[in-house]
Amino acid sequence: MQANTKLYYDTNEVAEMVGCEPSALRFWEKKFPQLNPKRDARNRRRYTERDIEIIRKIMHQRDKQGRTIKGAREQMRRKEESQLLIQRLMRVRKFLVELQETL
Secondary structure, eight states: OOOOOOSOBOHHHHHHHHTSOHHHHHHHHHHOTTOOOEEOTTOOEEBOHHHHHHHHHHHHHHHTSOOOHHHHHHHHHHHHHHHHHHHHHHHHHHHHHHHHHHO
16 A cells, blocks of 8 residues: 555545545534544645544444444544543553652
8 A cells, every 4th residue: 555645635535535425524523523624724624644544433433333423422532531541541650660760
């Protein structure tokens, strides 16, 4: 697979890449706070690789796991919360290890 050199993709490019309609992308943008593409000077949506990854996760939740929009949104929210908790715990662990070394 060839590495992409573009930083931003327009709505039609992303819709073609992931296999959905551009209107679905606009709809999901309203329903999922994680999906927030940047806007250019002409107010056109510009999607990053991270945005495309989120879209693929949404589609996976919907198509493969049979979740509703509400269920997919809740699942993604829970996953984000758990990742934040893991990061906090890792910082606490690092602090405790440093504290132990100084004692």
